[in-house]
Amino acid sequence: MQHLTKCHAHCNPRRRSVSRLTRTNVAAFSGLLALTLSACGTADSVDDPGTPTIAAPTVEPASLRTPNSAQEAMVGGTFNYDATKGGTVFGGTGLTYGVAFTPSANGLSAVNGRISGTPLAAGITTATIVATDASGTSVTNAFPIVAFAADLTAPILPSASFAYSDVRLPLPRHFTQAPPNVGSPQQADNTPALNAITDAGATLGRVLFYDRRLSINDRVSCSSCHQQQFAFTDTARLSKGFAGGLTGRQSMGLTNARFYTRGRFFWDERAATLEAQVLQPIQDAVEMGLTLDQLRTKLSITAFYPALFTAAFGTPEITTDRVGLALAQFVRSLTSVNSKFDRAFAPSGIPDFPGTFTAQELIGQNVFNGRAGCARCHGTNAHISDDIHNTGLDATVTEVGAGAGRFKAPSLRNVEVRGRYMHDGRFTSLEQVVEFYNAGVQNNGNLDNRLRGQGNAPLRLNLSPAEKDGLVAFLKTLTDNTFLTAQRLSSPFSR
Ligand code: HEC
Ligand code: HEC
Numbered sequence: 001m002q003h004l005t006k007c008h009a010h011c012n013p014r015r016r017s018v019s020r021l022t023r024t025n026v027a028a029f030s031g032l033l034a035l036t037l038s039a040c041g042t043a044d045s046v047d048d049p050g051t052p053t054i055a056a057p058t059v060e061p062a063s064l065r066t067p068n069s070a071q072e073a074m075v076g077g078t079f080n081y082d083a084t085k086g087g088t089v090f091g092g093t094g095l096t097y098g099v100a101f102t103p104s105a106n107g108l109s110a111v112n113g114r115i116s117g118t119p120l121a122a123g124i125t126t127a128t129i130v131a132t133d134a135s136g137t138s139v140t141n142a143f144p145i146v147a148f149a150a151d152l153t154a155p156i157l158p159s160a161s162f163a164y165s166d167v168r169l170p171l172p173r174h175f176t177q178a179p180p181n182v183g184s185p186q187q188a189d190n191t192p193a194l195n196a197i198t199d200a201g202a203t204l205g206r207v208l209f210y211d212r213r214l215s216i217n218d219r220v221s222c223s224s225c226h227q228q229q230f231a232f233t234d235t236a237r238l239s240k241g242f243a244g245g246l247t248g249r250q251s252m253g254l255t256n257a258r259f260y261t262r263g264r265f266f267w268d269e270r271a272a273t274l275e276a277q278v279l280q281p282i283q284d285a286v287e288m289g290l291t292l293d294q295l296r297t298k299l300s301i302t303a304f305y306p307a308l309f310t311a312a313f314g315t316p317e318i319t320t321d322r323v324g325l326a327l328a329q330f331v332r333s334l335t336s337v338n339s340k341f342d343r344a345f346a347p348s349g350i351p352d353f354p355g356t357f358t359a360q361e362l363i364g365q366n367v368f369n370g371r372a373g374c375a376r377c378h379g380t381n382a383h384i385s386d387d388i389h390n391t392g393l394d395a396t397v398t399e400v401g402a403g404a405g406r407f408k409a410p411s412l413r414n415v416e417v418r419g420r421y422m423h424d425g426r427f428t429s430l431e432q433v434v435e436f437y438n439a440g441v442q443n444n445g446n447l448d449n450r451l452r453g454q455g456n457a458p459l460r461l462n463l464s465p466a467e468k469d470g471l472v473a474f475l476k477t478l479t480d481n482t483f484l485t486a487q488r489l490s491s492p493f494s495r
Contacts, residue, residue, distance in 0.1 A: 062092035062133035068143040071127075072301045073119045075150050083129045084113035089141060094134035102126045106147060119147035122218040124294055144297050149218035154304050155207045155492035162488035164202035164333045172337050173349030174381045181349065185256075185380035190263035195275060197329045200311040205330025207308060208323060210491040213298050214282055215242040216289040222281065222327070225251040228490055231483075232334055233410070235419025237426075241286040248286075250425035253418050255483070256411035258332040259382040267423040268402040269388055278327035279320060292320045299323070334489060336413040338482035341381075357477065360466075364474025367467050372437060373459075374471075376450050383412040383478060389448040392441040392458055393422060404446035416479045430472045438463045 066088055073079040083089065084097060097113035106125045108117035113129055128142040163169040170176070177184040191197070208214060209222045225239040225247070226232040232254035238246040249267050257265070257274065264272060271277035281287040282295055290298070299305045299318045306316035313322055336342075344356035353365060368374040379386045388406040390397070397405035407423045421427040427436065441451050441458040453459040463471070483489070 059093035059134040060091065061135070061137050062090055062095060062131050062139045064139050064141055065089060065091050067141045068127075068129070070143060070297045070301050071145045073145055073147045075119050075122050075147050077150070078116075078118060079108060079145070079147075080114070080116040081145075082114045083110070083127060083141075083143075084131075089113075089129070090131035090139055092131060092133040092137075092139075095131045098130045098132070100128045100130070102128070108145070115145070119145075122147055122149040123216055124297070144294070146298055146301060148213070148298075152213065152218060153494050155210075156494060157203065157207075157492055161199040161203050164197050164199050164329070164488065166197065168199060171335065172342065172345060173347060174342070174345040174351070175335070175337060177349050183381045184349075185259040185261075185382040185384065188259045188261035188380060188382070188384065190260055190274065191258060191332060192273070192275070195325050195328060197332055198312065200308075201313075201326050201329040202333045204308045204312040205326040205328070205333070206489070207304075207492055208327050209330050210493055213302060214288055214290065214295065216294070217242050219243075220288060222278075223491060225281075225287070226254055228486075229417065229484055230419060231255050231336075231414030231417050233418050233420075237420055237424070239287075241284070242289050243286075245286040249423050250420050253410040253414065254331055254334050255336045255413040255480075256334070256382040256384050258335055259380065259384045259411070260408070261384075262387065262408075264408070267407045268400075269408055270402075274328040274331060275324045278331065279324045282323075295323065296320060334483075335382075336411075336478075336480040336483040339413065339480040340477040342480070345381075358473070360470050360473045361477050362470075363467060364470030364472065365477075367463065367471050368474055372461055372463070372471070373450055374437070377448075378409065378412050385409040385411070389450070390444065390446040392444060392447040392451055393424075393426070393436075395442040395444055397444050397446065399423070405444060406446070406448075412475060413478050414480055414484065416476045417484065430475050431468070434463075434468050434471050437461065438468060 066085065068083055068085070068089060071079075071081055083099060087095075097110075099110035099113065099115060101108060102125070104125065105117075106123060107120040108115055108125065108127075110116075110127075110129075113131075115127060119125075125145045125147065126142050127145050128140050130138050130140045132138045173184075175184060176186050178186055195201075209226075212218045212221045214221055219242045220240075225234050227234050230253075233251045237250060238248070239251045240246060252267065262269065263274070264270075265274055265277035271280060279292065282290050283292065296318055305318060309318055309322060310316045312326055340356065340361075344351045344353050346352065353362065357365065377386055377389055378384070385408045388402045388408050390401075390405040391407070394405075399405065401407040401423065415421075416430065419428065421430075421433050427433050437451075437459075438461045441447070441460075443458045447458060451459050
C-alpha cells in the first residue's frame with residue numbers, strides 16, 4: 001500500500017480512481033492496479049532504489065477450498081457429477097479444469113470438471129481433478145468414485161434383533177461349567193474382555209459377513225467361502241476369490257471358533273486374534289482385494305451402515321477396528337450346541353450317552369475317546385483343536401504351516417457336512433479321514449508324539465471295520481441341523 005501511495009503522488013492522472021482502492025479490494029482490482037502501475041511509467045521507480053519493485057500480482061493463485069468426498073455410482077446407471085461443485089472446490093482466477101482417472105476411467109469421462117458416463121464394472125475409480133489458474137499454477141483434488149454392482153440390496157433385519165449375546169442366548173451347562181467338570185470348553189473361550197458378543201454387534205457382523213460390498217468388485221462375501229450349509233466352509237479343495245483366483249489352502253469351517261483356546265487363527269495360526277484375522281481376507285489380493293481405506297469408503301457411502309454402527313457402538317463412525325470387532329462377534333456366535341451329541345446332556349450338564357446314542361455310535365465314541373486318542377487333540381464338548389500338530393499327512397513335509405508341518409484343525413462339529421478335509425482339502429469323505437488315522441500316518445521327523453506308537457513308529461490303530469464305521473457314525477452325531485439352518489446365522493440379503 002505504501003508503494004501504491006507513492007505511485008499515486010507521482011501519477012496524477014490516475015490518482016482519483018486508484019485512491020478508491022482499499023486494503024480489502026486490492027485483489028479484486030488487481031487488473032486495474034497493474035494498469036495503474038504501468039501508467040506510472042518506469043522512470044521514477046528505477047530512479048528510487050529504496051522502493052521495492054512490485055511483483056505483477058495479476059491472478060489469485062489456485063487453491064483447494066472444499067474437497068470432493070467419495071461418490072457413489074452404479075454399474076449400468078447414469079453418473080453425472082460436477083467435480084467443481086459449482087466452482088467452489090477450488091479458489092483462483094481464471095481456472096480451467098482437467099480430470100484424470102485411475103486405474104481406469106471405467107466408462108466415465110469429464111468436460112470442464114463435470115464427470116459423466118455409465119460405469120462398466122463394479123470397482124473404485126480415483127478421479128483426480130486438476131484446477132489450473134491463469135498463471136499456470138495447478139492444484140489437485142483426488143476422490144474415489146465407487147461403482148457398485150447393480151444387483152446389491154439392503155439387508156432385511158427383524159425389528160427386534162435376533163439373540164446372540166450370552167445373556168439372551170445362554171450357552172448350555174455342558175459348555176459353561178467350570179473345572180473340574182470334564183469336557184466344558186468354558187476355559188478355552190477366546191473372547192477378549194472388550195469384545196463380548198452383543199446382539200447389535202453380532203447383527204452388524206452378520207450383515208458384514210454376507211455383504212458382497214466387502215470385495216472390490218462386489219462378487220464375493222465372507223459367506224462365498226464360508227457357507228452355512230457346509231458348516232461355514234465350502235466344498236471346493238481351494239476356494240475362488242473375487243477375480244476367480246484360488247486360495248492357498250482349503251477354507252476352514254468356523255463352528256465353535258470361539259473355543260479355540262490358543263485364540264490364534266488360520267490353519268497356520270498366523271493371525272494373533274480373531275479380531276485381527278477377520279480383516280485379512282478383506283485385504284487379501286486373491287480373496288476380496290480391498291484396502292482398509294477402500295473398505296471404509298464403501299461402507300461409509302452405503303446408506304444402511306451408519307445406523308448399524310450406531311446400534312453396535314454408540315456412534316455412526318465406520319472404522320476398520322469396529323468392522324473387525326463386529327465380524328469377530330458374529331464368528332464367535334457360530335457356536336453349535338444342538339447336535340445329537342448335545343441332546344445327550346441333561347439341563348444339569350450331566351450326559352446320558354447310552355440312552356441317546358445307537359450301539360454303533362457308542363462304539364465310535366469309545367474309540368474316539370479311548371484307543372484312537374482322537375479326543376486328546378479334538379477336545380472338549382466343543383470338539384476343538386487343543387493346539388497345533390504335525391499329523392503325519394506326508395512323509396516329507398511339503399508345507400511348514402505354523403512351523404515343522406504343524407496345523408490347527410477346525411472344531412469337528414458339523415464335520416459331516418464339509419466337503420473336504422485337512423488344510424489342503426486332500427480328503428473327500430470321513431471314511432478316508434478315519435482310514436488315514438487308522439493306517440496312513442507317515443513318519444516325518446516332526447510327527448506329533450500322540451500319533452506315534454511302539455518304537456516311535458507312526459501309530460497303526462488296526463481298527464476293525466465295525467470300529468471304523470463306529471467312528472464315522474460318532475462323528476455324524478456332531479451334526480447340528482439347527483445351526484446349519486438358523487436364520488440368525490443366515491444371509492440377511494434377499495440374494
Ligand atoms: C475366497 C475365499 C474366502 C473368503 C472370501 C473368506 N475366507 Fe475366511 N478363509 C478362507 C481360507 C482359504 C481360510 C484358510 C486360510 C489359511 O489358513 O491359510 C480361511 C480362514 C478363515 C478363518 C480362520 C478360522 C480358524 O479357525 O482359524 C476365519 C475366522 C475366517 N476365514 C473368516 C472369514 C471372514 C470373516 C471373511 C470375510 C471378511 C472371510 N473369512 C472371507 C477362505 C475365505
Ligand atoms: C495329534 C493330534 C491329533 C490326533 C490324535 C487326531 N487329530 Fe484329527 N486333526 C488334527 C490336526 C492338527 C488336523 C488338521 C491337520 C491338517 O489339516 O494338516 C486334524 C484334522 C482332522 C479332521 C479334518 C478336519 C477338517 O475340517 O478338515 C478330522 C475329521 C479329524 N482330524 C478327525 C480325527 C479323528 C477321527 C481322530 C482319531 C482317529 C483324530 N482326528 C486324531 C489333530 C489330531
